[in-house]
Amino acid sequence: MDSIRLKNVTKIYGDFCAINNLSFNIKKGDIVGIVGANGAGKTTLLEMMMGIRKPTKGKIELLGIDFKNNSKKVKNNIGVLLQEQCVYKDAKIIELFNFFHDLYPFSLNVEEVIEIVNLGKYINVKFKNLSGGLKQRTLLGLAIINNPEIIFLDEPTTGLDPDARRALWKSILKFKKENKTIILSSHYMDEVQKYCDEVIIIKNGNIVKKDKPINLINSVVKAKTLEDAYFYYAMGEEL
Numbered sequence: 001m002d003s004i005r006l007k008n009v010t011k012i013y014g015d016f017c018a019i020n021n022l023s024f025n026i027k028k029g030d031i032v033g034i035v036g037a038n039g040a041g042k043t044t045l046l047e048m049m050m051g052i053r054k055p056t057k058g059k060i061e062l063l064g065i066d067f068k069n070n071s072k073k074v075k076n077n078i079g080v081l082l083q084e085q086c087v088y089k090d091a092k093i094i095e096l097f098n099f100f101h102d103l104y105p106f107s108l109n110v111e112e113v114i115e116i117v118n119l120g121k122y123i124n125v126k127f128k129n130l131s132g133g134l135k136q137r138t139l140l141g142l143a144i145i146n147n148p149e150i151i152f153l154d155e156p157t158t159g160l161d162p163d164a165r166r167a168l169w170k171s172i173l174k175f176k177k178e179n180k181t182i183i184l185s186s187h188y189m190d191e192v193q194k195y196c197d198e199v200i201i202i203k204n205g206n207i208v209k210k211d212k213p214i215n216l217i218n219s220v221v222k223a224k225t226l227e228d229a230y231f232y233y234a235m236g237e238e239l
């Protein structure tokens with residue numbers, strides 16, 4: 001079953017085409033990584049799927065529902081972590097979780113979410129005093145508090161040390177176990193290779209390739225890692 005379907009989706013800013021006529025489907029329960037150079041169009045694509053930006057042309061269906069027709073129903077079923085996200089920085093972690101919990105009609109239990117993102121030790125610390133890794137784990141927790149079917153994460157691990165990245169992935173993999181669909185962007189090919197079921201490589205608003213990491217690696221002569229395949233497909237470099 002598909003969680004997401006895009007048909008001929010285009011985004012034009014002024015006279016610049018940021019996303020060019022993309023059509024693809026994403027299977028329920030998959031972790032899908034969107035990769036590409038700075039400015040390739042990842043955030044634009046993700047934010048159109050989240051319903052934050054409107055496509056200039058084309059159709060987006062989430063969980064079989066056309067976004068245009070029933071955006072409220074769709075929004076209750078998605079969770080988002082934005083590339084540049086603001087929360088009330090003076091609030092304690094427990095206060096943030098309680099606040100977001102009360103926003104939704106069918107929220108998960110706050111203790112349960114804090115356990116998933118492993119923040120039990122920090123509930124009385126103010127957001128502004130957390131390290132980068134713990135901030136991202138908080139934002140991830142807030143993204144899943146409404147028990148969404150689809151979770152969008154725009155560069156969730158950027159700037160984190162290897163230990164913090166692994167901790168974040170541990171939480172992400174817990175959602176996958178529950179058959180949730182996860183779509184994220186990343187500039188770290190090692191984590192995309194390790195954790196993603198499918199990779200979408202975009203270049204100048206076009207999909208260059210969409211496939212499993214292993215198939216992408218095997219499709220490029222001499223490529224040993226996804227990073228090798230990325231340089232070939234996204235950067236046009238010969239190995």
Ligand SMILES: Nc1ncnc2c1ncn2[C@@H]1O[C@H](COP(=O)(O)OP(=O)(O)OP(=O)(O)O)[C@@H](O)[C@H]1O
Nearest residue numbers: 013016018036037038039040041042043044045083
């Ligand atoms: N609101 C906007 N108005 C005009 N141009 C925009 C707007 N948002 C993005 N762009 C342009 O669209 C292109 C794609 O931007 P986008 O932010 O989607 O890239 P990205 O792949 O997420 O990059 P990064 O890796 O740096 O986050 C860029 O050339 C950017 O300058």
Ligand SMILES: [Mg+2]
Nearest residue numbers: 042043044083
């Ligand atoms: Mg971006």
